[in-house]
Amino acid sequence: MIEATVEVRVPSSILQLGFDRDEIQRRMVEMLIISLFAEGHISSGKAARLLNISRVEFLALLRLRGVAYINYTADELAVEFEAVDQLKIRATR
Numbered sequence: 001m002i003e004a005t006v007e008v009r010v011p012s013s014i015l016q017l018g019f020d021r022d023e024i025q026r027r028m029v030e031m032l033i034i035s036l037f038a039e040g041h042i043s044s045g046k047a048a049r050l051l052n053i054s055r056v057e058f059l060a061l062l063r064l065r066g067v068a069y070i071n072y073t074a075d076e077l078a079v080e081f082e083a084v085d086q087l088k089i090r091a092t093r
Contacts, residue, residue, distance in 0.1 A: 030061070038067055 008028060019027075026059050030051065037047040048058035072080065 015091075031065075034062065034065060034067055044069070 003080060014024060014064070015021075027088060033047050035048050036042045042050070044058055045055050048055045051058060051061075053061070059069055
């Protein structure tokens with residue numbers, strides 16, 4: 001993969017928290033990729049490939065970082081709940 005260098009300025013106090021430059025770079029790339037995924041610019045598979053991890057590992061990373069993998073609209077969620085209710089009705093018959 002071809003790489004590019006981008007300069008990012010961070011407060012020096014971050015270094016005082018015990019994070020070295022490599023850790024800051026790793027986290028910046030991770031959060032950029034998570035952000036691109038959350039905004040719908042890339043798929044979870046593409047995000048995983050960019051981070052050199054499996055898709056399952058990426059989904060676990062999302063959970064760890066508190067990012068929802070599935071974002072339902074209110075209408076989509078209503079449809080899902082209706083489907084669950086229908087399953088419950090069938091199961092009790």
